[in-house]
Amino acid sequence: DIQMTQSPSSLSASVGDRVTITCRASQSISTYLNWYEQKPGKAPKLLIYAASSLQSGVPSRFSGSGSGTDFTLTISSLQPEDFATYYCQQSYNTPWTFGQGTKVEIK
């Protein structure tokens, strides 16, 4: 199974800050890497697919990069509605696996 490791597990940031979350795969997954946002009591929401493609309707302050084993999700200017937990997920092969999540909290 491919293990996905996110860092940090949590972070505190202020509105307007630039936030970066990293995700590392235990083996190369090309660009089969997706990012999701989840708010408390809600279902996950797709933000970025194929490492760097922005899902329709997602604000342009979200961006993704990387290939192989190392990936990054960046929020260029954190907004109040962005306080949530973010998950990476590999779609290279089954079992589909997720990172443990990164909780973004208000500073």
Add this chain to the structure above:
Amino acid sequence: EVQLVESGGGLVKPGGSLRLSCAASGFTFSTYNMNWVRQAPGKGLEWVSSISSSSGYIYYADSVRGRFTISRDNAKNSLYLQMNSLRAEDTAVYYCAGFYGGNSVSYFDLWGRGTLVTVSS
């Protein structure tokens, strides 16, 4: 409007069974690969099972293989998860999720609101 609505969750004793359903609307269900993804209380996301659009391919996580069975009825736009021999560690919110697979891309782009399964005596 795309909708996935799960039902069938509840409280069940260890060793018991439960059948989850997911009703789909607003998209062409018969062309979508479908999945169950779960989330234990306060924990992260765990993929449980996948079924291809025509039921030709079925996959399970090791943690549920032999106990859970995924199925679908395209005529009814419905996805199912039969859960047997339930354990305390199966306690979670179970999400029905649509998985898009295209030209070198694949991702979960459709999600239901989830149904809570609690396994406890």
